[in-house]
Amino acid sequence: MAPAIQFELSQPPTDAVSSLKFAPQSPTLLLVSSWDKHIYLYDTQDQEAGGKLIEKYEHRAPVLDVCFGADDNEAFTAGMDWQVKRINLTTGEQTVLSRHGAPVKSVVYSKEHSLLISASWDSTLHFHDLKDPEREPTTITLPAKPHSLSITASKLVVAMTSRLVHIYQLQAIAMLASHANGATAELAPWQTRESSLKFMTRAVACMPNDAGYATSSIEGRVAVEWFDPSTESQARKYAFKCHRQPDPEGDGTDIVYPVNALAFNPIHGTFASGGGDGVVALWDAVAKRRIRQYQKYPSSVAAVGFSNDGKYLAVGVCPGFENGQEDYTGEGATHVFIRELGETEAKGKGAKLF
Amino acid sequence: MGKKKRGHPDVEELLARPWCYYCERDFDDLKILISHQKAKHFKCERCGRRLNTAGGLSVHMNQVHKETLASVDNSLPNRQGLEVEIFGMEGIPAEVAQAHNQRIIAGFYQAEAERRAATGNPTPGGSANPAGGQAKKPKFESPADLKKRLAEHKARKAEQAAGGSSGGNTPMANSPMGQSPGAFNASPFPPPQATFGATQGAGYGSFSQEPYTQPAVAYQQSYPQQPPFSGPPGAQYQPQYSPPQQYPASQSFPPPGYPPGQSFPGQQFGAGSPPGSFNSYQGPPSHTPPAHGGLPNRPPSLPPAPGLPQRPSFGAPAVPPYQMQQLHQGPPPHQQGGWGGNGWKGQDQNSAMSSAYPPHSQGYNGDYSTNASSVDDLVSGAAREADDIDEIIRMAEAGIKPPKKGEASQLPITAPASTVTSNAPTAAATPTPAPETTDTTEKTEQGEKKAKKEKSIKMIYSDNDLSPEERMAMMPRYAFVPEGKTETILVDAATLPGITGTVDA
Structure with missing residues (x-):
């Protein structure tokens, strides 16, 4: 590994x-x-x-x-x-x-x-x-x-x-x-x-190959769209749910977190999403697959960014602003993590298949 | 007598072992079989995803990779088809199961015979003998005894040939314990006894001539009373006879008929024995029986081995696909009582299956809106898992859905969404009826989801108008109120205090 x-x-x-x-x-x-x-x-x-x-x-x-x-x-x-x-x-x-x-x-x-x-x-x-x-x-x-x-x-x-x-x-x-x-x-x-998403857009990030972009919303969803206005390309757009987890009370509801951050890997063209649940996931926009999901960070992920060579992923973690919060502060609970990615860690699985 | 320690299993145990329809391999446990199938036969060659059935794999390939599954991997040439839905031992066609069982039985007797030939030990059936060592006794039978018996036999033969009317007496004389005369008359046991395992040819030739008509009971009765004579043969032959009892009229059971031929494979019989006698039993072991008639009375004699799931009854028709699906998806239908108690985690499988199955009902035809609810229901079970594949499938759904133009204003669908989403009161506050096609699919999808299934959500941040940053900006902690003074300063800004970086060491 x-x-x-x-x-x-x-x-x-x-x-x-x-x-x-x-x-x-x-x-x-x-x-x-x-x-x-x-x-x-x-x-x-x-x-x-x-x-x-x-x-x-x-x-x-x-x-x-x-x-x-x-x-x-x-x-x-x-x-x-x-x-x-x-x-x-x-x-x-x-x-x-x-x-x-x-x-x-x-x-x-x-x-x-x-x-x-x-x-x-x-x-x-x-x-x-x-x-x-x-x-x-x-x-x-x-x-x-x-x-x-x-x-x-x-x-x-x-x-x-x-x-x-x-x-x-x-x-x-x-x-x-x-x-x-x-x-x-x-x-x-x-x-x-x-927006393809029903709720407020939280972040937008463009594909490094200039083909399209991804948007995320406060309602745990990410949409991928293409610039090309042709019908065929527009038919390829899709959205998916993420950054949500079952309510621990177990009443069947999902707690849905905002997807605060998106960033494309400049080398592999995959993208990372960071959510209010403290999870960072890597996605392959073309193959429509999740590549991996990293272990939860201590609190909400506010920002993600790839290095220019695609080797490092920086993750900014701090408490997320939630409903009805009156005294928000990120003091003392803010962290920045740098993750060194393996050679193929952020590589799309579908790349070799299609 | 204590439990027998044997390195080889009973035929019952063999028959009870789960086996794989696709490659005929058998396994210790149903769970292992299922994981074998998932790994060998239902594994997606593209992404390595293991599905539960060939149908599931087919759908997966179709949806995720846009490919068509032509055949099941690593399967026997005649088992590659996708039409049979196999899951573990479920769904195996009756005739295939029968053929398999025959093969097992044939193999078992073959192996047993070989063992006996090799060791000279009695078979398990011979355990009625007081001592195991008895089996070897025939070898030590004195030539005198042999000669005597041969003489008796010849005398009997001669008698039969001469008049035959006194058949009842002679045996009585020979076997005073009241053994049935017919049982031995036609079977020249003595020679095989003496030279067992080496030159039985002659003996078997005649043995096979009326193999199944002899009541084996007679032998068993006779053992105790006549140790020196019929004991050994009983040890040898009794088990050979018992299978025929169990499959009385079955032509499809060549192996049980063969046991005597432990060292005589079929072809040798054809050559060295009376030609006509074996013809009807000479079908190759792998021959598929023409009808179901051969086996029905077998199950009673094979109690299911403990710890193994109940075998599906062989005579029963294959489980139809829809039933199969129910089996996998719905916890309640326990047609096969054995599944539940076997430690088979039905729920786990279910979730996996349900995530793999939804596509069945969807099929990618345009009318997503009509069957979306059922798809959602199916997906919902697995939705919580945040399963990779689950995501993919949903992504695939979302991606393939044809954009429905002009449905943005379709109130019947979108309206329920706004009423149900009480958690997000602002959801409906932004109708923005824009003419794009972009949003409509999502909207209808969500609308359906919220309306049809009670997957309520609790949003951590649900203000649809103000972003978290704006909210934070309003807090006194972060608020910045530009004073009129600073507002007007344009050039001085660069000289404001604190612009030069200070290293915070």
């Missing part, structure tokens, strides 16, 4: 994890954003020591999302303080790139187009053309609050409340961002869809 081991970062964030991302170049550089108003940069190489905290960068407010930029030294954050910031990870220099009218939920960076896209609860997207740092971001208005963003080489998927999903083509966004200047613009999505 391959080294199916995992270790816990010895210096995890002090409060709930909002997002974690591996660096685009180094497979052992990990950024974690937290509700404790910091982002953390770890070197996960030294497994015995539980990784090494390289740096942490303070923000004014909880950080809701983080992503790497063009290289391992650049990061962008989405803050509760409405700001989108660029962080120079070497110098610690922070630059506010734009300001939304509400907390910024997500940021994604497209290296193909040098484009930074941020989504805020003010129902806007900001496009930053980073080829020209002086240029003001372009704003487009969404029909609803965005919950999650994901990009491929050519597309942007925005999952919003009311189960709306918009798919944009980055080409068009890049055009718009390079021409418009700081103004609010109009951009019709390439495709407008309604």
Whole structure:
């Protein structure tokens, strides 16, 4: 058996994890954003020591999302303080790139187009053309609050409340961002869809091969869809239940957990889902199979991320926010686990069959 | 007499052993047989998933891999078909079971005869003898005795040939204990006794001429009284006769007829013995009997071995597939009383089966909405297991379902969903009647599920409008209220305190 081991970062964030991302170049550089108003940069190489905290960068407010930029030294954050910031990870220099009218939920960076896209609860997207740092971001208005963003080489998927999903083509966004200047613009999505899931979308993640995407909902379900609008491709879409377990009271009800996080393995094209039940499962989207399910984590899984070489899976664990919770805190109960995957651990079973 | 210690089993034990329809292998235990079948015959070559029946495998291949199962793996050439639904010992056609039993019996007597030939020991039936050593006695029979008996025999023969009317007397004289004369008259036992296991040819030639008409009872009666004479032969021959008693008219039982031929395989009989005498018993052991007539009175003589499940009655027709399915799925129907008590975990199997079976009733035809409920019911049993395959099947269902255009507004289906999902009051709050086809399948599916089966759910987070993050953002702990001052500052932001990273060592 391959080294199916995992270790816990010895210096995890002090409060709930909002997002974690591996660096685009180094497979052992990990950024974690937290509700404790910091982002953390770890070197996960030294497994015995539980990784090494390289740096942490303070923000004014909880950080809701983080992503790497063009290289391992650049990061962008989405803050509760409405700001989108660029962080120079070497110098610690922070630059506010734009300001939304509400907390910024997500940021994604497209290296193909040098484009930074941020989504805020003010129902806007900001496009930053980073080829020209002086240029003001372009704003487009969404029909609803965005919950999650994901990009491929050519597309942007925005999952919003009311189960709306918009798919944009980055080409068009890049055009718009390079021409418009700081103004609010109009951009019709390439495709407008309604989520396959009945409940609020929790996360969206695109396949690395640009063929489709997966969405998850608060009601323990994951849907897989394809971009191709042809009838045949659309007929391939499916959804399945996961991250639920029988009520321990044994009255036949299922406790259904939100599926908080999705991440595709960039090498194998399989994806991981992390749920409120503390379970991380690997799925083969094409073969429609579950590849494996890892042992339960101590609490809800808030974020998952694969390293660029697909060898590591980072899992952010913290108490999940549940119904009627008044005094939520992730303090002291937040962990980040790094799991080293075996050669074929995340490989789809169906790959060799079809 | 204590329990016999033998390295070889009784014919009853052999017959009671579970065996595999597909490869004729037999097993100690039904559970082992079932796992054998799952591993050898019902295993999916694509994904290694073990199904419970060939039908289940077929459905699995069809649904999961989109392939058609043509034959059962590792099976005998004539048993590869999918039409018989086999599960353990269930579903084996009566004639196949009969043929198998015959083969077992033939093999048993063959082996027994070989053992006897090799060891010279009496058969189990000879245990009526006071001492085991008696069996070897014939070897030590003095030549004088032999000659005497031969003389007697010849005298009898001569008598018969001459007049035959005094047949009743002569034996009386020879065997004063009142042994039935007819029993021995035609059977020249003495020679085989003396040279048993080596040159019985002559003896068997005549022995077989009227093999089944002799009442074996007569032998048994005679043993105690006539140890030197009929004891040994009784030890040898009694068991040989008893099988015929049990299968009186059966032509399909060549092996029992053969036992004398322990060292005389069939072909030798044909050559060295009176040709006509064996003809009717010469069918090859594997020959399938033409009718059921051969065996019915066997079961009474074979009490089911303890610890083994009751064997299905051989004369009974094969269990029809639907019944088979019921057997696997529903706990109540215990047609085969033996299953339950055998430690066979019916429930476990059931769940596995039910997850494998739903496709049967669905069949992938377009009318999912009509039979979805039954499928759901079937799935529901296994749903809790979060079984891998279960997921797959459901995923497959979801994936294959044809998108039903225009059904998004189909209230009869979606309405119940909103009423039933009391746990998620906001579920119905977002109707968003968008014209996409995307959602409709899911919606109808869920609607059906919620309406038809009481698989209620308890959502950990059920607010459909505000995400957990938004909720958290509202909490004072995390709330950020942008002050007017900071709001207006655009450039200074970079110089705010705390921007420079501080290493928290």
